[in-house]
Amino acid sequence: MKLPRSHGSRIYLLHLLAVAAGLVLIGTGPWRAGVVLIGASFIAAAAARTVIPLDHTGMLRVRGKLFDVVWMGFLGVSLVVLALVVPS
Template sequence: MKLPRSYGSRIYLLHLVAVAVGLGLIAVGPWRVGVLVIGASFLVAAAFRMVVPLDHTGMLRVRGKLFDVTWMGFLGASLVVLALIVPS
C-alpha cells in the first residue's frame, strides 16, 4: 500500500482509523471509551491542522485554517465532555 504524499492526508487517514476504532468500541459495548477515542482524535487532528504547512495539508484541509481548527476542536471537546458527563 502506498501512503499519500502530504502529511495532512496521512494524519487524516490516521484520524479515520481512530474514528473507526471508536465506532467499533461503541458497537461492542464500552460506548464511553469509544466516544472518548473519537473526541480525542478530533482534538489531535485539530492540533495537527494548526502546525502542518499549507502545502502539506491535503485531505486535512476543508476550509480555512481557523474554521478547520475551530470546528474540529469544538467537535472533539464536545464529544469528550459528552462522554464524561452523561450518567451511565
C-alpha cells in the same frame, strides 16, 4: 499499499482509523471509551492542522485554517465532555 504524499493526508487517514476504532468500541459495549477516542482524534487533528504547512495539509484541509481548527476542536471537546457527563 502506498501512503499519501502529504502529511495532512496521512494524519487524516490516522484520524479515520481512530474514528473507526471508536465506532467499533461503541458497537461492542464500552461506548464511553469509543466516544472519548473519537473526540481525542478530532482534538489531535485540530492540533495537527495548526502546525502543518499549507502545502502539506492535503485532505485535512476543508476550509480555512481557523475554521478547521475551531470546528474540529469544538467537535472533539464536545464529544469528550459528552462522554464524561452522561450518566451511565
